[in-house]
Amino acid sequence: MKRSSNPRVVASQVLHKITSAGVSLAKLLPSLWQDNAFEPAQRALVQELCYGTCRWYFQLEYLATQLLSKPLRSKDHDVYCLILIGLYQLQHMQIKPYAVVNETAKAAKLLGKSWAVSLVNAVLRNYQRQQDALSQSLKNNNSAKMAHPQWLCELIQKAWPQHVDAIMQANNQRPPLVLRVNRRVCSREDYLQRLHESEIEAVAIEQAQDAILLKKACSVSEIPGFYEGVCSVQDAAAQLAADLLDLQVGQRVLDACAAPGGKTTHILERQSNLACLHALDNDAQRLEKIHENLQRLALHDDAKVKCLAADAADITAWWDGELYDRILLDAPCSATGVIRRHPDIKLLRQADDIAGLAMQQQRLLSALWRVLKPGGKLVYATCSVLPAENVDIVSVFLDTQKDAREMTIDADWGHVQKVGRQVLPGDEVAFDGFYYAVLGKNKKESKS
C-alpha cells in the first residue's frame, strides 16, 4: 500500500510535525517528495500551503482562536493545522473560496477525522462572514498583525526601532531568486546575455560582484547552465563574504561552518590559486552537500580542497598545526535574517535559543582566533538580525582579545554598527538579513 497524497492532508501533517516535533521544512519536504507520488501541480500546491501557512502562522493562529469557541484537544492538532491551512488559502491564495471550504473540509475526512468535517466547514464559513471585523481586530494585536512571534517582535523592536516594520514586512515577502555566476566559467555580462536569450528577465546587483537577480523566480531546471555549474543559487548578501575575505594567491583558507558549501565554492571560484581550503562542518550529512556542490561546479578535483566533519571549536580534533591566512566564520545563528526564505523559523526558534547560540558563537570565535596567522583576517558572519549574535559578540571579543582589531568595511550596503555592518531584510530586495565584521590579527602580540 502507498500513503494517500491529498495536498491539503499532506500539508496539515507537515505543519503538525513542525509545530509538535520541531522539524524544519527543509528536512521534511525532501522525504515527502520521495514517499508520495505527486503530480507537479499537486507538489507546487503542497509547497505553497506549507510555506505560506508558516509565513502567516501567527496571524492565522490569532484568527483561528477568534473563530473557535474552545481550543481543540492536543490529539486533534492535525485538524487545527488543517484549519490554519484553510484560512491561509482564503486570505492569501487565488483559489475560489467555495472550493477552499469544500476541499479543506473534505481533507478532514481523509485525515481520519470525519467528525471534523463540519467543524472545518463552519470555521472557514464563519471567517468569510466575519472577515471585515476580524481584520479590524487584527490591528490591535501586533504579533498577529505582523505575523511574527511576540518575543521576536519585541527583540526586533528593541534592536531596530526605526526599521521594525520594514524588517517584518520584508520577512513576510516571498524571497526572490538570486544567482551567483561562476566567474571561472563565465563573466556576469556574458551570463546576463545568456539569460536574456532564454527570455529570463534578470539584472546585475551592484553591490555584489557576481550576483544576478531574477525578476521572476523559476525552477533551477529552467536556469541555463545550472547543472553544468555555470551558476549557483545564493542570496546576494551571502555573496559578500568572498569580497570581504580579500583572497590572495597562495593563502591558506579555512571555512569553519561550511555546509552546504555556498560560500566555500564561491571562495574557490574567486581564487583558484590558494595554498589550501579547509571546509569544516560538524554535521557529516550536511557535509555531503558540499561535495555535491563542488561536483556540480567542477571544483571537486581541486586537491587543495579538504572537507572535514568536525566541530570547528574543538581544534585538537581537526587542525593540522599550520596557521591560516583567512578564516570565514559563518557562525550557526538564529537565522532571523533569512525568515523570508525559511518562514518555519518563526515557529521553530524560541526566545531562549538566543543565549545558547551566542555562547556557541563566542566559543567558535575564541577558538578559531588561535589558528589565525598574525597579519591574517577573520570574517565573522551570521544571517541574524539580532545584536546579541552579532555586534555584541564581536565587541566583547575585541575588548578581551588584545591582538585583535576591527578592519572597517568600506561598502555602500547595510548599516554601520559599533563594529561591523548589518544588512537588514528590506534594505534591498536581493539581500537577506546578514551581519559581517572583519577582524585583523596584529603581527606582534602586545604585552599584557
Next chain:
Amino acid sequence: MALLNILRYPDPRLRAKAEIVETVDVGIQKIVDDMFETMYEAHGVGLAAIQVNVQKCIMVMDVSDTREQPLCFINPEIIHEEGHVALDEGCLSFPGVYATVTRPEKLTVKALDREGKPFELDAEGLLAKCIHHENDHLEGKLFVDYLSPLKRQRIKKKLQKMARQTL
C-alpha cells in the same frame, strides 16, 4: 538481500491466491527480508507476497514516519473488524493512482511473525487500513475492486498507457 520486481496492474498474476506457509524456514525468512527491502525502496507502507509474484500468505508493512517499525505477518487472519472509515490510498502495483476506499476503522489480526511465533494484534487508523489492504492482496483482491467499473476502467487504461511509454 535483493530487490524484487513488483507486478503492476493489470498483470493477471495479481489475481492469484496465496497459499498457507507450512513452516517458517530460512527460505521464507529470505522472502520476508527481500520484501522489506523492496517495500522500503519503493516508499510503500505495505507489501504483499502476491505483488512480488510469490504465492504465499506473507505481508510486510511499516506505517511509522521514521520507517523503523517493520511488521511481518505470515498466514494472517483478520478475526475481528469494527466500524468504517473512508480514506485515500494508493498501491505499489498502481503507480501514481490514488482513490478513496472504505475499510474497517479497527481490526484484530492473528498471524505468525518472522520467527514463526504466533501473535495477535489490535490495529486502528492507517495500520488497520494497511493490514486490510495487504490481506486483500493475498486473496487476489485489489483496491480498485472497491471502485465503480467506470473508474476501474479509467485506471486500467492509464496504467496500460504508462507501461507502453516506459517500454
